[in-house]
Amino acid sequence: MGDEGAGWRQDKEHRTMAETSSSHGMPVALGFAAMLLSVAIAVPIRAAAHAASLTAMSANPCTAAANAAPGGAFMHMLLHPGAHFHLPPQSAQQKASAARAADRAQAKDWAGLCRYQAANEVLRHPPRVVFMGDSITDFWQYGDPALFTHGVLDRGISGQTSAQMLVRFWPDVLALHPKVVQIIAGTNDIAGNTGPTRERYYKDDSEAMVTLAKARGIHVILGSMPPAARFWWAPKYRPAPEIRRLNAWLRRYAREQHLRFVDYYAHLVSPRGTFRRSLSNDGVHPNRRGYEVMSALARKAIARPWPHSPARAARP
Secondary structure, eight states, X not given: OHHHHHHHHHHHHHHHHHHHHHHTTOOHHHHHHHHHHHHHHHHHHHHHHXXXXXXXXXXXXXXXXXXXXXXXXXXXXXXXXXXXXXXXXOOHHHHHHHHHHHHHHHHHOTTOTTTTHHHHHTOOSOOSEEEEESHHHHTHHHHOGGGSOSSEEEEEOTTOOHHHHHHTHHHHTGGGOXXXXXXXXXXXXXXXXXXOOOHHHHHHHHHHHHHHHHHTTOEEEEEOOOOOSOBTTBTTOOOHHHHHHHHHHHHHHHHHTTOEEEOHHHHHBOTTSSBOTTTOSSSSSOOHXXXXXXXXXXXXXXXXXXXXXXXXXXXX
């Protein structure tokens, strides 16, 4: 009887309330509406007695999972020189499940604001240098951890496009008050990680980050994208020509804005235009030897004397 009995009792209560209200001169419909209103008011009051109500703008939406490091086996394939890089086989169901999980993560924290939130909050002193970027920068702290000492911070997030970096540029760079920021972006824009885009949008995002940094008195180093003939996660694209074209634009823009430009591409590319095999296992990301090359270039760029304050970005 369970549900049917409960429903019958509720119907009987409703009829009794309505009849009682009508007998005192209140229309039946109005009495029923009053009952619904009392229920609607009572429910939030009861809930509030157990816990304070939160909106989507809660005190801390971030979870411990946001700070999880990449898997050890995957990083070994990427970073250990000579390791064979291969993607483990996945069924259609596994691929669909991974895609859904990625979509849920993106919906919760599209810009990756949670990734470095805890680390930013415990900083006691402003850093000397912040490295902002995608996986090229993210994996750098594992490929050459010695670089990220003595006030040099890594704030790269794997898979990010320039638009996502721009959103988190305030908490991960500006709010930390570094003297210098290095920006490497663009690989995932070309791969379409956040959907189709245009070169102009990438340039706008890059210029916006530079403008914000210079307005805060932060010196800017622009790093070129490393070479890539194919992306293993987006194999339909042939990115090499666009990488060269956007790197040429970065160089010109850095010169126009009096920024430092580090040409990592020139030191990582093979005569065929691909990533040198001795410096990359997957043709996209540096291995430890590749990061050693990049670190030497970065140290030179950082060590050169800086003027007292950066020139403000000129209006286009």
